[in-house]
Amino acid sequence: MLQRIMKPVLLVVLLLVLARHTYATEGMWLPQLLSGLNEKEMKGMGMKIAAADIYSINKGSLKDAIVSFGGFCTAEVISEQGLLLTNHHCGYDAIQKHSSLQNNFLENGFWAKSAVEELPNPGLFATFIVRIDDVTKAALQDVKPGMSERERQSAIDRRLNEIRQQARHESWQETMIKPFYEGNQYFLFVTETYRDVRLVGAPPSSIGKFGSDTDNWVWPRHTGDFSMFRIYAGKDGRPAPYSKDNVPLKPRYALTISLKGVKQNDFTMVMGFPGRTSEYLPSEGVKQTVDVLDAAKVEMRDAALKIMDGYMRKDPQIKIQYAAKFAGTANYWKKWMGEMQGVKQTNGVGKKLQYEDTYRQQLETNPVWKQQYGGVLDSLNGYYQQIQPYAQARDYYSELVRNVELFTVGDRLISFLNDVHERGEAQYETMRQQFLVSMQGFYQNYNAGVDHDVAVSLIALYAKGVPAQLAGAEFAQIWQENNKNSRALSDKLYAASGLTSMDKLTAFVQQPYNTVVAQMWKDPATRLVMAMRKGYVDNISRPLADLQSNINNLQRIYMQAQMDVMGSKKVFYPDANSTLRVTYGKVDGYNPRDAIHYDFYTYLDGVMEKYIPGDYEFDVPARLIELYKKKDYGRYGVNGRMPVCFIASNHTTGGNSGSPALDAYGRLIGLNFDRTWEGTMSDINFDPAICRNIMVDIRYVLFIVDKYAGCTRLIDEMKLL
Ligand code: ARG
Numbered sequence: 025m026l027q028r029i030m031k032p033v034l035l036v037v038l039l040l041v042l043a044r045h046t047y048a049t050e051g052m053w054l055p056q057l058l059s060g061l062n063e064k065e066m067k068g069m070g071m072k073i074a075a076a077d078i079y080s081i082n083k084g085s086l087k088d089a090i091v092s093f094g095g096f097c098t099a100e101v102i103s104e105q106g107l108l109l110t111n112h113h114c115g116y117d118a119i120q121k122h123s124s125l126q127n128n129f130l131e132n133g134f135w136a137k138s139a140v141e142e143l144p145n146p147g148l149f150a151t152f153i154v155r156i157d158d159v160t161k162a163a164l165q166d167v168k169p170g171m172s173e174r175e176r177q178s179a180i181d182r183r184l185n186e187i188r189q190q191a192r193h194e195s196w197q198e199t200m201i202k203p204f205y206e207g208n209q210y211f212l213f214v215t216e217t218y219r220d221v222r223l224v225g226a227p228p229s230s231i232g233k234f235g236s237d238t239d240n241w242v243w244p245r246h247t248g249d250f251s252m253f254r255i256y257a258g259k260d261g262r263p264a265p266y267s268k269d270n271v272p273l274k275p276r277y278a279l280t281i282s283l284k285g286v287k288q289n290d291f292t293m294v295m296g297f298p299g300r301t302s303e304y305l306p307s308e309g310v311k312q313t314v315d316v317l318d319a320a321k322v323e324m325r326d327a328a329l330k331i332m333d334g335y336m337r338k339d340p341q342i343k344i345q346y347a348a349k350f351a352g353t354a355n356y357w358k359k360w361m362g363e364m365q366g367v368k369q370t371n372g373v374g375k376k377l378q379y380e381d382t383y384r385q386q387l388e389t390n391p392v393w394k395q396q397y398g399g400v401l402d403s404l405n406g407y408y409q410q411i412q413p414y415a416q417a418r419d420y421y422s423e424l425v426r427n428v429e430l431f432t433v434g435d436r437l438i439s440f441l442n443d444v445h446e447r448g449e450a451q452y453e454t455m456r457q458q459f460l461v462s463m464q465g466f467y468q469n470y471n472a473g474v475d476h477d478v479a480v481s482l483i484a485l486y487a488k489g490v491p492a493q494l495a496g497a498e499f500a501q502i503w504q505e506n507n508k509n510s511r512a513l514s515d516k517l518y519a520a521s522g523l524t525s526m527d528k529l530t531a532f533v534q535q536p537y538n539t540v541v542a543q544m545w546k547d548p549a550t551r552l553v554m555a556m557r558k559g560y561v562d563n564i565s566r567p568l569a570d571l572q573s574n575i576n577n578l579q580r581i582y583m584q585a586q587m588d589v590m591g592s593k594k595v596f597y598p599d600a601n602s603t604l605r606v607t608y609g610k611v612d613g614y615n616p617r618d619a620i621h622y623d624f625y626t627y628l629d630g631v632m633e634k635y636i637p638g639d640y641e642f643d644v645p646a647r648l649i650e651l652y653k654k655k656d657y658g659r660y661g662v663n664g665r666m667p668v669c670f671i672a673s674n675h676t677t678g679g680n681s682g683s684p685a686l687d688a689y690g691r692l693i694g695l696n697f698d699r700t701w702e703g704t705m706s707d708i709n710f711d712p713a714i715c716r717n718i719m720v721d722i723r724y725v726l727f728i729v730d731k732y733a734g735c736t737r738l739i740d741e742m743k744l745l
Pocket residue numbers: 113236237240241351352355678681697698699
């Protein structure tokens with residue numbers, strides 16, 4: 025009897041367990057569409073609030089606490105006085121600008137003891153989303169079948185202007201329209217931008233950047249990657265330029281903070297401004313991204329990083345000069361390697377091919393689809409094959425100019441001279457001054473010896489990687505003159521160029537405009553840059569633009585085709601485009617490789633395990649060690665341990681840094697700052713088995729603010745649960 029009952033019960037349990045695992049954690053969703061597309065699933069995964077608590081235009085909702093931070097990161101409001109939380113690496117530039125040798129806030133941290141000590145940051149802004157409207161119909165109303173891509177775009181652009189101007193908004197608000205689903209839909213955003221954003225607090229880099237490049241993109245992670253700012257508004261509460269009379273912003277909504285922490289399988293939600301993804305590439309596009317483009321970029325950066333590293337290890341001065349450059353170059357170098365490996369490991373290309381098979385079969389079942397979309401996918405894959413050499417050459421070119429700084433300067437000089445040409449020679453004097461001022465910071469961190477060696481490696485890789493007919497006749501000429509020897513060429517460049525120091529550059533542009541222009545083909549460095557640039561413009565960027573326009577067109581049609589043909593199997597989300605999105609998932613570990621399992625939580629014990637006294641990546645501040653030894657965690661510890669970071673299956677990308685991690689009740693539990701290395705391929709191929717985002721536990725943030733820094737005035741203004 026019991027047996028008989030047990031069996032169906034077990035079956036139901038089993039089915040439930042299986043069903044749990046089929047929840048889609050893939051997707052970066054539009055907050056205003058959640059109620060129609062996602063609410064049910066989110067509740068099924070454990071969410072306890074309604075879609076209207078996340079996005080509402082009638083009442084304060086979660087979206088009113090989230091801002092785009094300077095356009096490159098996300099931040100959230102965590103008090104009724106406009107206090108903002110974001111990552112340390114998002115606030116890095118601001119912290120660096122306020123730092124000096126006497127007051128090294130990067131190294132020692134910074135805590136404003138009162139409002140008057142909060143530091144303004146010219147240029148930094150925080151943008152709220154007031155409202156999002158679907159304007160697709162109005163945007164596309166002049167689009168006619170058979171229009172060329174260019175005609176279509178100008179028909180749309182004319183309408184967009186009109187829609188933007190007519191959109192209802194207040195005088196202090198802005199409007200912006202962006203394409204979604206590869207240009208099949210358009211949404212209007214009404215926004216409010218505050219430009220008085222002040223630095224409030226930051227931990228020392230040994231906490232905020234703990235693990236540095238070695239741990240970047242890596243789990244298990246132990247970084248307290250946070251910093252705090254505050255939005256100031258005019259007395260009327262509206263955006264106002266910086267003034268000492270401005271007052272802390274009274275936000276429409278401030279996040280409540282939960283000290284409860286998370287358990288395995290708990291629902292999590294991350295809201296923020298993800299920058300760019302390409303989730304709907306055809307198989308040829310995915311293959312090309314990892315096999316060709318990532319590979320080319322990694323090859324170039326590999327060489328550049330090895331050389332920088334060699335010098336940095338030998339020379340402390342160079343180490344300081346090149347630290348930020350090295351980190352910037354290493355960040356995506358590592359990300360692309362993870363992407364290549366992840367796509368391979370999860371058979372990303374094979375899965376796309378399988379998906380394309382299903383799509384084709386499904387397409388065949390409906391004559392209307394066949395007529396509308398037949399052949400689109402094949403043409404698209406065909407165009408990706410055609411664009412390959414040009415896209416590869418573009419990436420070699422941009423990596424060369426980026427990593428050989430003599431070429432970066434040369435390129436900037438050319439752009440500057442072009443600007444003068446456009447605005448008139450009368451402007452030369454003033455523009456020259458501005459140009460020189462803008463170059464000063466650059467030379468402080470420039471070492472011609474390092475750059476020379478980078479050039480020796482990278483020019484050779486460029487000449488090998490880019491076919492002669494694409495690099496162009498001018499480059500071929502110079503390459504020939506130097507017997508295809510990049511060392512000989514580089515020796516000449518660095519010995520004779522007027523660009524290798526601030527003094528030389530100043531002397532160079534001190535000459536009359538026409539002399540400078542004439543000199544451009546004589547100075548060996550600028551001559552080479554001009555030659556490469558000419559090759560790039562004539563042979564690479566033109567065909568690239570034509571092919572790309574065809575690809576964009578087909579990518580749009582293919583997107584619509586997938587939504588029609590595969591719509592019953594899958595709900596589609598638009599690729600990231602730096603607009604506000606919601607992603608949701610579950611707290612969970614993963615198995616990166618055979619026999620290895622990663623847990624989902626890290627603790628302060630792990631910081632101490634990684635501790636290397638005096639090391640630039642893994643040093644730990646004495647005060648933190650002391651708190652650890654005393655287990656003095658206040659109300660933030662659990663069972664005598666201090667949680668540091670955790671992971672979950674939220675689908676995030678660059679730009680999501682600083683995004684709040686929220687629990688089932690929409691309460692703040694953590695701060696997003698990275699992804700795991702094995703899962704960085706989620707930008708083109710999300711796989712729920714290994715794609716995880718990394719967050720700092722909010723309790724670690726509060727512990728550092730409260731116990732480590734003693735900045736209790738900040739804790740007092742927050743709502744803690
Ligand atoms: N990988 C993170 C993000 O892409 C963090 C980067 C900053 N941290 C660093 N160690 N470079 O962009």
